[in-house]
Amino acid sequence: MKRILIGGIGNVLMGDDGVGPYLARTLDARYQFSEGVQVVDFGTPGLDFVVHIAGLDALILVDAVDNGKPAGTVTTYRRSDILASPVPMRLDPHQPALKESILIADLDGSGPKDVTLVGISGQSYTFNTPLNESVRKAVDDAIEVVLRELEQYGVICTPKEGGTPDVWWEAQGSCEAPAR
Amino acid sequence: MSKRITVDPISRIEGHLRVDVEVENGSVSNAWASSTMWRGIERILTGRDPREAWLFTQRFCGVCTTVHAMASVRSVEDALQLEIPLNAQYIRNLILIAHAMHDHIVHFYHLSALDFVDILQIPKADPAKTSSLIEGLSPWTGNSKHVMKAAQDKVKAVAASGQLGIFTNGYWGHPAMKLSPEVNLLAFAHYLQALDYQRRALGVVAMLGSKTPHIQNLTVGGVANAINLDSQGTLNMDRLAMIKQSLDEVIPFIQQVYLPDVCAIAAMYPEWMTYGAGVTNYMAAPDLPLDSKGTQFDLPGGTLIDGKLTTFKTAADPIFRKEVVEDVAHAYYEGKDALHPWKGETNPAYNEWDANGKYSWVKAPRFQGKPIQVGPLAQVLIGYKQGHPLTVKWTNAALATMSKIGGRTFTIDSLHSTMGRHVARAIRAAMLTELADKHWTLLVNNIAKGDLAIHNQPDFPSGTIEGVGTHEAPRGLLSHWVVVKGGKIDNYQAVVPSTWNASPRDKNGVRGPYEASLMQNPIANPEQPLEVLRTIHSFDPCLACAVHTYDATGKQIVRVKAL
Numbered sequence: 097m098k099r100i101l102i103g104g105i106g107n108v109l110m111g112d113d114g115v116g117p118y119l120a121r122t123l124d125a126r127y128q129f130s131e132g133v134q135v136v137d138f139g140t141p142g143l144d145f146v147v148h149i150a151g152l153d154a155l156i157l158v159d160a161v162d163n164g165k166p167a168g169t170v171t172t173y174r175r176s177d178i179l180a181s182p183v184p185m186r187l188d189p190h191q192p193a194l195k196e197s198i199l200i201a202d203l204d205g206s207g208p209k210d211v212t213l214v215g216i217s218g219q220s221y222t223f224n225t226p227l228n229e230s231v232r233k234a235v236d237d238a239i240e241v242v243l244r245e246l247e248q249y250g251v252i253c254t255p256k257e258g259g260t261p262d263v264w265w266e267a268q269g270s271c272e273a274p275a276r
Numbered sequence: 277m278s279k280r281i282t283v284d285p286i287s288r289i290e291g292h293l294r295v296d297v298e299v300e301n302g303s304v305s306n307a308w309a310s311s312t313m314w315r316g317i318e319r320i321l322t323g324r325d326p327r328e329a330w331l332f333t334q335r336f337c338g339v340c341t342t343v344h345a346m347a348s349v350r351s352v353e354d355a356l357q358l359e360i361p362l363n364a365q366y367i368r369n370l371i372l373i374a375h376a377m378h379d380h381i382v383h384f385y386h387l388s389a390l391d392f393v394d395i396l397q398i399p400k401a402d403p404a405k406t407s408s409l410i411e412g413l414s415p416w417t418g419n420s421k422h423v424m425k426a427a428q429d430k431v432k433a434v435a436a437s438g439q440l441g442i443f444t445n446g447y448w449g450h451p452a453m454k455l456s457p458e459v460n461l462l463a464f465a466h467y468l469q470a471l472d473y474q475r476r477a478l479g480v481v482a483m484l485g486s487k488t489p490h491i492q493n494l495t496v497g498g499v500a501n502a503i504n505l506d507s508q509g510t511l512n513m514d515r516l517a518m519i520k521q522s523l524d525e526v527i528p529f530i531q532q533v534y535l536p537d538v539c540a541i542a543a544m545y546p547e548w549m550t551y552g553a554g555v556t557n558y559m560a561a562p563d564l565p566l567d568s569k570g571t572q573f574d575l576p577g578g579t580l581i582d583g584k585l586t587t588f589k590t591a592a593d594p595i596f597r598k599e600v601v602e603d604v605a606h607a608y609y610e611g612k613d614a615l616h617p618w619k620g621e622t623n624p625a626y627n628e629w630d631a632n633g634k635y636s637w638v639k640a641p642r643f644q645g646k647p648i649q650v651g652p653l654a655q656v657l658i659g660y661k662q663g664h665p666l667t668v669k670w671t672n673a674a675l676a677t678m679s680k681i682g683g684r685t686f687t688i689d690s691l692h693s694t695m696g697r698h699v700a701r702a703i704r705a706a707m708l709t710e711l712a713d714k715h716w717t718l719l720v721n722n723i724a725k726g727d728l729a730i731h732n733q734p735d736f737p738s739g740t741i742e743g744v745g746t747h748e749a750p751r752g753l754l755s756h757w758v759v760v761k762g763g764k765i766d767n768y769q770a771v772v773p774s775t776w777n778a779s780p781r782d783k784n785g786v787r788g789p790y791e792a793s794l795m796q797n798p799i800a801n802p803e804q805p806l807e808v809l810r811t812i813h814s815f816d817p818c819l820a821c822a823v824h825t826y827d828a829t830g831k832q833i834v835r836v837k838a839l
Contacts, residue, residue: 109320109335139335141489143382147475148488199442200386203430204468224320264331 097132098153098249101208102242104137105159105194108265111225112167112218116159118227118263119216119235123242125259130252145197150206156245157194158238160231161215168217168234170241175211214241226266293778293817296631297794297808304797304808309778309790310629310636318622321768326352326760327496327734329768333756334490336770341489342375342481343749344756344770351756352496352734354592355743359568361729364498366719367484367511369564369574370519371491372747373712374480377526379750380652380705381477381534384698385470388813391806392541393455393463396448398431401457406465409458413540413681416532418469419462427465447806452798455544463541466533473529476522483519484511498731503723520716527709530702538702539674542695543682552694552811554793555647557581558654559776561596561746561753562588564711566718574711575748576659576667581646585661592744592755600755600771602639605783614642614783617757617769618742636780640788641771649789650752650776651815653691653700660688670706674699694793697814736763749773751816777815790815 104120106113117137124135136148149155163171179195201207216238219228243253298306321329330348334341346368353360360368403424410419434441447453455463478488484501485491493500504510542549562577570591577588579595588596603614610623629635641648648654659667671688678686678699691700740761747754752773759767779788787795790812797807 107335109332136487138489139341143386144378144474144478144489146471147478150471150475196442200471203442204471206471264328265335 098251099151100133100154100156100246100249100251101149101152102133102135102156102158102246103148104135105140105157107140108137108263109223111220111222112160112216112228112231113221114160114265115216115218115227115231115235115238116157118232118261119158119238119242121261121263122235123239125261126239126256127243128254128256129246133246133251141194141197143197143200145194146200149197149208150201150204152208154210154212154245154249155198155208156242157211157213158242159213159215160218160221161213163215163217165217167219167228167230168237170234170238171215171217172241172245173213173215178211178213212245214238214245293812294629295790295794295808295812297799297805299799299802299805302799304794304799307787307791307794308631308635308780309638309788309812310780311638311778318620318768318770321765324765325763326355326736326758326765329758329765330494330496333770336772340749340751340772342371342485342491343747343754345491345494346372347745347747347749347754347756347770348758349494349496350591350745350747351743351758352745352760353743354745355741355758355760356496356734356736358497358732358734360565360570361498361727361732362568362722363501363503363719363727364730365565365568365570366715366722367493367499367501367730369715370712370719371481371484372564373708373715374477374484374523374526376750377530377705377708377712378474378477378481380701380708381470381474381530383701383750383816384534384538385467385474387816388698388810389463389467389537389541390443390446391810391813392453392545393460393467394448394450394453395431395443395446395460395464396435397453397455397457397460398428398464399435399457401428401461403428403461406458406461410462410536413677414532414536416528418465418533424461424465427468428461430468431461431464447804447809450804450806451800452806452810455541459540459544463537466537469529469533473526477526480519480522480526483515483522495731496734498729501730503728503730505723516716516720523712523716527712530705530709535670535674535702535706536677538698539677540681542699543678543686545695546682546684546686548695548810549686549690549693551797551807552697552793552814553692554791554795555649555787555789556583556692557643557646557648558657559596559643559648559650559753560588560655560658561591561748561755563591563746563748564715565591574666574714575655575707576662576664577655577748578658578662579643579648580654580658580661581644581648585658587658587662591746596643596746596755597744599644600641602641602769602771602775603782604639606634606780607636607639608634609639612783614640617744617755617771618759618767620757620767620769622769636778638775638778638780640779640782641776642782647779647782647786647788647792648776650773651697651700652704652750652752653697654752655748656700656703657688657691666707666710667703670703673706674703694797694811694814697816701816736760738762740766752776774815774817778817790817 104116106116108114330345333344333348404421407421502510558580562573564574566572601614
């Protein structure tokens with residue numbers, strides 16, 4: 097059994113930056129995975145990320161990226177792209193912690209062998225706004241990319257019936273609070 | 277002639293903090309701490325149900341998720357004068373203790389030790405000599421020469437690869453680095469071991485909080501951990517035993533490795549016990565409540581202002597409630613008056629960085645009109661002055677170890693310094709090891725008595741109520757201030773530890789703790805201001821958390837610009 101983690105990264109309160117957590121929760125609601133696969137909404141982790149990635153066979157990150165491509169474009173980056181500096185992508189204010197976490201985990205040999213970043217080009221990252229439609233529409237494409245990655249590891253993905261993602265930050269009242 | 281250095285951003289992981297220092301004749305002659313980003317989380321909470329505020333506040337900051345959740349539910353409970361069942365208090369306390377142990381370990385080894393430890397000296401070390409250095413000082417079993425040799429081989433491999441990886445941004449070979457190759461190796465071997473022990477500490481948070489990084493088990497009025505000792509999927513005996521086992525693994529690491537390491541490094545850098553005092557007014561909140569009303573606590577709180585002690589009797593003491601204001605004279609917000617958090621406004625008014633005008637997104641919190649330093653040092657000094665037995669015990673033990681290694685006498689007064697903040701953090705971690713054991717036992721005994729209560733139902737009145745929730749977080753005093761009107765949030769302000777410490781000047785031009793602590797720090801080489809990093813890192817900065825912010829280019833790890 098391979099240990100695989102799919103991590104949604106980003107701040108759910110900042111427009112398109114929230115697409116990682118949004119995708120993670122959507123994926124979790126739609127699919128059941130074979131043993132060893134975990135889907136987690138990480139928010140914007142710091143060095144505690146080391147704890148979560150230690151000992152993994154594969155880490156698949158999903159995050160908004162700022163790579164100059166049209167909003168909603170899905171681009172896949174590999175471990176070497178992520179660790180190469182400078183990487184032309186905007187992850188989130190804590191981005192260095194992802195890279196540092198991988199490098200630190202490598203020190204004691206617990207770093208994940210494979211790291212993949214499924215990046216979704218964002219449009220805007222304004223605080224207190226929802227996902228832009230162009231980015232929301234790209235979520236299904238990005239999920240397909242994640243599923244294809246999982247298939248390569250022999251993971252069995254079974255659709256769930258009627259799962260509703262728990263994206264509580266989009267519930268009524270969210271993103272509509274009047275400016276004081 | 278003075279020379280100005282901008283360090284931007286300064287933290288190894290988060291960035292967002294900008295520090296400007298002027299250097300004259302080899303030392304800092306003026307300093308400004310600022311943050312370059314604004315977030316304004318408070319505004320998203322207006323109009324919401326106060327029972328769900330903690331879900332949102334948990335997203336303030338990636339590193340400080342748990343603490344903002346805790347302070348938020350406490351603020352609403354305070355407004356409602358709601359009692360919390362004992363089980364819920366103990367469960368929350370265990371989460372806070374485990375989280376703090378994790379955070380203190382990571383802060384020292386992974387975020388600041390390399391300000392004092394020169395990685396590139398390690399290949400020259402003699403592993404056997406390294407192992408013998410520590411003999412007799414600590415019973416830790418992970419100090420053999422084989423362990424040291426393995427750690428050295430890792431550094432050699434990294435150095436030989438030509439790619440320094442995680443060590444790319446250090447000031448290796450800097451004249452202010454003073455440890456022998458052997459001590460550098462010892463510290464690095466423990467840096468590697470610390471990865472494992474911080475993970476075990478965080479595991480306890482996950483077991484009780486259902487999940488990390490965002491715990492799921494809080495609720496206004498208690499916790500959501502159903503307790504049934506014989507049932508799967510609840511807090512049962514197996515799970516309690518697993519928690520105990522993890523705690524029992526972390527505790528010796530803190531007592532036998534972390535605390536002695538900090539004492540040794542402090543003793544070997546005695547000059548850093550003379551720099552960096554800065555603002556010597558301190559404040560801490562009492563925490564780890566022992567009763568349902570929150571009148572007795574295991575961690576001491578109060579203020580130490582101009583050397584005079586005041587003790588806080590409750591988590592949000594009447595003096596504290598009344599005397600906190602936030603000044604925006606030098607912060608990028610509208611308004612002139614210093615406002616109480618319940619009346620606080622968060623209306624941005626940005627201009628270019630202006631040393632004499634507005635220069636930061638951090639507001640300037642003041643208590644009784646004064647800047648205040650918060651953090652483990654504040655708690656340790658206040659507890660020591662109160663004669664709090666646990667604080668006195670571990671502080672005296674640390675000072676004795678430092679004095680033995682350094683061959684000179686260190687006193688409590690030497691803790692008012694850059695290195696003192698590291699020592700105090702390790703003392704606090706050692707205090708928490710005893711409290712971890714204690715609160716686990718309290719929880720188990722209370723359940724054994726047949727008390728399974730975990731939650732009291734909140735009931736919101738139609739009128740306006742105000743509350744403040746405090747938590748003595750790893751970085752210091754955190755307070756969330758809430759105004760609830762007819763069951764909806766009417767105002768919400770978070771005054772976070774890094775806001776106190778990274779505060780800009782106030783309307784009287786008085787510097788905040790970071791700024792004041794940098795004054796007169798030596799600077800051996802303005803192109804490599806390692807000394808600035810030492811002092812700022814000693815506060816455990818978390819500006820992503822202090823400032824309510826967003827930035828599109830948070831990519832650099834450390835950028836140093838000499839202007």
